[in-house]
Amino acid sequence: MSFWTNLFESISAKRPRPEGKPAVSLRERFSALRNLPEFLRLIWQTSPALTLGNVALRLLRAALPVAMLYVAQLLLDSVVHLSQLPAEQRPANLMPASGYAALEFGLAILSDLLGRGTALLDSLLGDLFANRTSVRLMEHAAELDLDQFEDSTFYDKLERARRQTLSRTVLMAQVLSQAQDVITMAFLAVGLAAFNPWLLLLLLVAVVPAFLGESHFNERSYSLVHGWTPERRELDYLRQTGASDETAKEVKIFGLSRFLIDRFRQLSDEFYQKNKDLVIRRAGWGSFFAAVGAAGYYAAYVYIIRQAVLGQVSIGQLTFLAGSFARMRGLLEGILSRFSSVADGALYLQDFFDFFALRPRIVRQELTGERPIPFPRPIRQGFQFENVGFQYKNGAKWALRNLNFMLKAGEKLALVGENGAGKTTLVKLLARLYDPTEGRILLDGYDLREYDPAELRQEIGVIFQDFVRFQLPAGQNIAVGRIDERQNQDRIEGAAARSLADSVIAKLPQGYEQMIGRRFAGGVDLSGGEWQKIALGRAYMRDAQLLILDEPTAALDARAEYEVFQRFKELTQGKTAVLISHRFSTVRMADRILVIENGQLQELGSHEELLAKGGRYAELFQLQAAGYR
Numbered sequence: 001m002s003f004w005t006n007l008f009e010s011i012s013a014k015r016p017r018p019e020g021k022p023a024v025s026l027r028e029r030f031s032a033l034r035n036l037p038e039f040l041r042l043i044w045q046t047s048p049a050l051t052l053g054n055v056a057l058r059l060l061r062a063a064l065p066v067a068m069l070y071v072a073q074l075l076l077d078s079v080v081h082l083s084q085l086p087a088e089q090r091p092a093n094l095m096p097a098s099g100y101a102a103l104e105f106g107l108a109i110l111s112d113l114l115g116r117g118t119a120l121l122d123s124l125l126g127d128l129f130a131n132r133t134s135v136r137l138m139e140h141a142a143e144l145d146l147d148q149f150e151d152s153t154f155y156d157k158l159e160r161a162r163r164q165t166l167s168r169t170v171l172m173a174q175v176l177s178q179a180q181d182v183i184t185m186a187f188l189a190v191g192l193a194a195f196n197p198w199l200l201l202l203l204l205v206a207v208v209p210a211f212l213g214e215s216h217f218n219e220r221s222y223s224l225v226h227g228w229t230p231e232r233r234e235l236d237y238l239r240q241t242g243a244s245d246e247t248a249k250e251v252k253i254f255g256l257s258r259f260l261i262d263r264f265r266q267l268s269d270e271f272y273q274k275n276k277d278l279v280i281r282r283a284g285w286g287s288f289f290a291a292v293g294a295a296g297y298y299a300a301y302v303y304i305i306r307q308a309v310l311g312q313v314s315i316g317q318l319t320f321l322a323g324s325f326a327r328m329r330g331l332l333e334g335i336l337s338r339f340s341s342v343a344d345g346a347l348y349l350q351d352f353f354d355f356f357a358l359r360p361r362i363v364r365q366e367l368t369g370e371r372p373i374p375f376p377r378p379i380r381q382g383f384q385f386e387n388v389g390f391q392y393k394n395g396a397k398w399a400l401r402n403l404n405f406m407l408k409a410g411e412k413l414a415l416v417g418e419n420g421a422g423k424t425t426l427v428k429l430l431a432r433l434y435d436p437t438e439g440r441i442l443l444d445g446y447d448l449r450e451y452d453p454a455e456l457r458q459e460i461g462v463i464f465q466d467f468v469r470f471q472l473p474a475g476q477n478i479a480v481g482r483i484d485e486r487q488n489q490d491r492i493e494g495a496a497a498r499s500l501a502d503s504v505i506a507k508l509p510q511g512y513e514q515m516i517g518r519r520f521a522g523g524v525d526l527s528g529g530e531w532q533k534i535a536l537g538r539a540y541m542r543d544a545q546l547l548i549l550d551e552p553t554a555a556l557d558a559r560a561e562y563e564v565f566q567r568f569k570e571l572t573q574g575k576t577a578v579l580i581s582h583r584f585s586t587v588r589m590a591d592r593i594l595v596i597e598n599g600q601l602q603e604l605g606s607h608e609e610l611l612a613k614g615g616r617y618a619e620l621f622q623l624q625a626a627g628y629r
């Protein structure tokens, strides 16, 4: 005990632990193995036929080594027997030996075929499993809440779960090979134990140190990689920012590439150094343990040869035993070292399952016991904010507080306020991307949380100021507003006409089929205002009862903006709408205007009322008007 403890302490003496990240204990590694049954279940679900085939081939392969060794023993003994016959009798007695030789040849061919068969099934099953897993990861990520995406520990989890997609297929092959080798071992052990059980013990002594060493270094490397997840994310970010179409413009103008490259180099060098120390120590100790293993093997070999010399075993048995011992040593070493990589794989699986264990919190809730509450069509009263307050998880202050007002059905409400006042946050609460931290929002008398979030979102169309520029054909870029209608060309063109995107698309060489954005071959990029018209088209694509436009016209020229809003009033007749804008020419078209300051409601009323009141709105309006005079 103390020898090994000292040994391992000396191995790890000079290695600083990755900052703040505790190493993974052997117990944790063992307990991570409990993830394997679930993992195997997932593999089985991927393809029962491929899994069964794989297992069957491996079972056959497991029995082959002992069969081959045994046939070799018979062959040798019969050759020795043959050599002891008078020369003239030999040709007539060739049969058993040549039969064994043919059998051995057959087994060798079979072994090769089975090896290739399992490799093939492994690769097919692995590919299928990796694809299914990626799909499941995407599906699950789609179910989660926005604030979960804004949490960096969540991202680290997602990152580790994603990164391991490939290694999971390796893990699968390892688990299966492990089972196969254990069975082969069992066959060989029976033969060896029948000869002398002490040889089995010698075998363990020869191999266990190598296993412990391997296990120790695997644990170190898992801790290192695990502890470095945030930095690796940063590395990816730097790599991407340094060379992507979205950032190239600013990186060039500001001359940022040196800054980004230096940071990348610094981080990657640091990781390289840490990893280098580890791999060097691992190689050194690995050689030492291999020597211990070899000494054990040769001790056994000498013993078996001695028995042969004493005439206690035949030459055939000598080859069988020496072969078995060598083979078992190889197998046992393989099993033990694979055990630690399987245990590591199982630790990574923990990240994977942890990610799937995350549950969205924004779901339908039963608050009044009346369920399910169908979404009102049409909305009769509107959205009532009752003392609504909201604080971002990672935000120090309240983004919104004490909000009390009614967004009436059919009303066009404009939100006005300085940068960071809380306008976008209010809109996110309406779409239930977040739930209020305090207070509640009622829709026609029921808490928003009582409606099905998916149904709610179907009835709300939001175009955010940072809308996504999808790298898709123009028509599809509008169709994302109602993706199930993407084949409905009339609807797409109707939406484009309302948002003025039709004139943009008319100028594109391939019209609605034109790929936009620069990411893919043949893509054409648009100006900021042209993109905005496309994004606005998404709002019209959707037949929603509540339309929210968060600074939808910021990039539009004056004429386009005027036209957009003229149409907007007509086209959203009877619908409820919320507009966020910093342009008062737009804002004044709304029925009522809500002024937010520091997350609090400051004023609420029509343009005329607020001007007459001479408060904050009047002040901001005059300020902007003065700029035009």
Ligand SMILES: Nc1ncnc2c1ncn2[C@@H]1O[C@H](COP(=O)(O)OP(=O)(O)OP(=O)(O)O)[C@@H](O)[C@H]1O
Binding pocket: 150, 392, 393, 394, 395, 399, 417, 418, 419, 420, 421, 422, 423, 424, 425, 426
């Ligand atoms: N995801 C987030 N996590 C933490 N804080 C946030 C987050 N999003 C916004 N905030 C903070 O909440 C406050 C309100 O932000 P919000 O985006 O609602 O402002 P806004 O009125 O829409 O501003 P702008 O006119 O600049 O678009 C700001 O102080 C902002 O820093």
